[in-house]
Amino acid sequence: MGRRVGIVGVGQTHHAAHRLDASGMELIAEAVTRAFDDAQITRDEIDAIVIGNMDHFENINYVDMWALEGLGAFMKPVFKVTTGGTTGTTIAACAFYSVASGLFDRVLAVGWEKNSESDTQAAVATCANPVLERDPFAGAIGPLATEYSMYMKAYGATEEDAALVAVRDRNNALNNPYAHNRMKVTVEDVMNSPMLSYPIKFLDMCPRSDGACAVIFASEEYAKKMCPRPAWVHASVVRHDYTHFGDLEWQWMPSLERASAEAYKKAGITNPLKEFDVAELYLPASTTGVKWMDSLWFCERGEAPKLIRKGVFNMDGELPVNPSGGVIATNPIGATGLIRVGEAAWQIMGRARDRQVPNVKKALVTGFGGCSWSDVIILGADLP
């Protein structure tokens, strides 16, 4: 069995729709520098680097090569991983396995995106099969709108249930100085916002942001020396079952059900709602904050709306979800999953400031990407 791995430092940019003050490389350097400061180390103490983003957003080929100076990777080992929306959690998993393998002691994971330089929807559209699916499923919103429509029909969930999630995440973002969208909203505001693709409205949906995130992973030996309270990696699992959109189950999310079940098994979790203290979930639209709660085994299929209405996932609820404001507040796509990991790590390290949930021992992280790509990472305060 490989080595145990802990997170010892996190850095992220101040995210915004247009970071006109910084190039992509400068965004990367901003996050990396802050991660070094958080871990109180210099670039000399990094053994290897993993980076990722989505190619067609900035149209930079071989990003690992281009970003070298921003990463502090000159004359160091570096390579790139990329899996669409889950890129951020894929980067984290890669850094985790790199350290666990014993080949590297301290690995820097970096995700970034400068979406203001991209045509995001056009780039996303080409993920679909060019002959069969590119027309109906172009862009990120269509499939999400489809799945929630079917969920509403199957289980009686409502647009207001989704609006409750939007209100929760957006208001949580008020406590996060790094968040892109920080606005106080009500259910009425969400319901009255412009319809994008029924039933998803403007305030239900994630933005596209400029930003970067860097997370430092270290072996047990180093982590204990580098950090008073490292966030230990207890599990990392990926499931992906896309071939064609028509092959997917739409009322529930089999890939997330399987990924979370496997991750819970690895981490010894039997009652996720009770055992997790906080969750940073990749919820690209508020609708997924309803529907996917079923798939994370917090309740039986179709029961999620009841939990949402009770406020179970609010900051003062049983399991606070997205204290950071989540993806609908901040979405530099290649970094988004890694921000979930970094925020969850900060919760365990006690460094989440105004958005800190007291006494976090176990944290749940998810990543989501096109299409139906589900990553689940579990972090803990205790050694795995």
Added chain:
Amino acid sequence: MERVAIIGVGQTKYEQNKSGAFAELVYEVTSKALEDAGITVKEVDNVVSVSSDFWDGRTISSMAISDASGAFGKDITTVEGDGTFGALYGMMRILSGHFGVTVVVAHHKGTESNMSGITNTAFDPLVERKLGLDSVSSAAMQARRYMTRYGILEEQIALVSVKNHGNAKRNPLAMLPMDITVEDVMNSRMIASPLKKLDCSPVTDGACALILASEREAKKYSTNKKRVWMLGVGHCADAFRLGDRDLSDTRALKQAAKKAYQMASVEPGDIDVAEVYDAFTYMELMWLEGLGFCDDGMGAEYLERGNFNFDGEIPVNPSGGRLSAHPVQVAGLAAMAECALQLRGEAGDRQVEGAEIALAHGINGLCGQSHCVWILGK
């Protein structure tokens, strides 16, 4: 440390204008590799895909190959870059203790791509891209610098082409087996001075898959003869901007090679056969120097003496190399596959007798900015 083995390899024939979609190439090589390993997809628990949205012309390109690679219901991830880096991640996943039998699969349909446009996007978008640079024109600058620094002649680098296209005649998978002379290379069309057509690798379609397993599982599923051990690996990247590097310098390769040799406890002299990334003729010489097979600037002289020939001291690119088939991203993985076949004694007419330790090499970025060096052994 636990060891990791390559227990199966699968390759397409490398050629132009393959008719299948790239997922079909992935299916072909994954099936072949599983068959080679004597296992089924049931024994595999994770997949590392090597894909690029640029070359595939499709966002999240790896999304389209998950079924073809046998990843349904399994852990799948994607490395973007040369296949050697994908193999590295596959090995690290196994060493982490979290994964068992691992498929590493790379695909490329060069004939559906635009080489110049796609490699142009690897340059800085603000300054260098507008100059129209691509992988060939930047390589030409590197060739010039290397030849100027060490006084190498065009006829000398042309000899690499003669050797590798000649080697390809013994490899049924190679795309360009050719009987040519230095004169043929010199008379071929100028692409970007000093590189002529026969100094450059071709646009190629193809795919390659390796099956990796931990020592315990390798011994469970395969025989001694079929197992090839991944003894050492190293990777390292130099500065991005061409102007920030001396393009004739191979410091990143030297560092990567040093690490790989140390991990495997071998020296360059122990290598019996090498597959190095000859995207252009001059590159083979530069990389051989960086790998420590000879001193800097001496590659051409060693080549002329026949040291790197099929029957030489260290046969280099017995497969025909990238000059004879260059599916980008697949190429480094194919180099590893060739080394595995050599070590298994299954390389047919191109078998290097008694090969016990092999070296495979891949590059990322422009002018070999980043290198990954593998030492494989019986």
